[in-house]
Amino acid sequence: MNRLKAAIRYINYYFVSKTKHAIHPPFTYTLLTKVILDKKFKEDYIIPETIRKEMLKSKRSIEVKDLGAGSKENYISIRKIKRIAAKSAKPPKYAQLIYRISKHFQPTSIIELGTSLGITTAYLAQSAKNSKIISIEGCEKTSVVAKQNLSNHNFSNVVILNDNFDNALPLVLNDLKNIDFVFFDGNHRKDPTLKYFELCLQYVNNDSVFIFDDIHWSQEMENAWEIIKQNNKVTLSLDFHFLGIIFFRKELSKQDFVLRFY
Numbered sequence: 001m002n003r004l005k006a007a008i009r010y011i012n013y014y015f016v017s018k019t020k021h022a023i024h025p026p027f028t029y030t031l032l033t034k035v036i037l038d039k040k041f042k043e044d045y046i047i048p049e050t051i052r053k054e055m056l057k058s059k060r061s062i063e064v065k066d067l068g069a070g071s072k073e074n075y076i077s078i079r080k081i082k083r084i085a086a087k088s089a090k091p092p093k094y095a096q097l098i099y100r101i102s103k104h105f106q107p108t109s110i111i112e113l114g115t116s117l118g119i120t121t122a123y124l125a126q127s128a129k130n131s132k133i134i135s136i137e138g139c140e141k142t143s144v145v146a147k148q149n150l151s152n153h154n155f156s157n158v159v160i161l162n163d164n165f166d167n168a169l170p171l172v173l174n175d176l177k178n179i180d181f182v183f184f185d186g187n188h189r190k191d192p193t194l195k196y197f198e199l200c201l202q203y204v205n206n207d208s209v210f211i212f213d214d215i216h217w218s219q220e221m222e223n224a225w226e227i228i229k230q231n232n233k234v235t236l237s238l239d240f241h242f243l244g245i246i247f248f249r250k251e252l253s254k255q256d257f258v259l260r261f262y
């Protein structure tokens, strides 16, 4: 039933979404044509995709503590690493979009909520080599694999914290003080998503960028996305169905776009 609803939401997106030709504000048009729709291959994609290939080939299994949406509290299961890589990591198309946005804006501080095996983390590390990247992962064994993946490729600008977002996020925010870029990719439920959004909101600046994963994955996430878009501080929202991006630039007049990305 959930899959059917998700398919209907995607069909709706297909018909509602607009192409770049419908976009007029210069900031959005330039971002869309020069950054978002830039399909050219980049050398920086090689290492993250090497990690993905290694993970997809792995024969190992690990104990996974499931903290995300729909999971029972502290539920532990044994999962194949290759299955986690196939199911949890953002696919190349979207991980590379996140890379390009970060590369374009060069944030000095990046937070990722939900490291998993560190594949998108590696993209973020490639995108802003002088930035401080903090990625939070609640499952200990998964975070160990992610740390190994990043240290194998000598990423020195990333810190992976093994903790629940509820504990770690307030501490990280308090430490960084100013947040330029957040990728929300864990605990896809309405209340936790809004809670993490509101926490991060206290530390935004005019140039901050927030990216939310799977904004149409469930009715709860759709509701959360609606509330996020309507927040007074949000001046621009871009809906790419599997990702939603928001900006806080005061020079923009408030607009919400549903855009094609296929």
Ligand SMILES: C[S@@+](CC[C@H](N)C(=O)[O-])C[C@H]1O[C@@H](n2cnc3c(N)ncnc32)[C@H](O)[C@@H]1O
Binding pocket: 065, 066, 067, 068, 069, 088, 089, 090, 112, 113, 114, 115, 116, 117, 118, 119, 120, 121, 136, 137, 138, 139, 142, 163, 164, 165, 166, 185, 186, 187
């Ligand atoms: C979809 S995966 C992240 C994928 C990763 N960003 C990527 O693209 O490669 C979500 C991760 O968030 C973690 N997670 C979910 N809820 C959490 C919570 N409340 N605290 C800490 N980690 C959590 C899960 O353990 C899972 O590994």
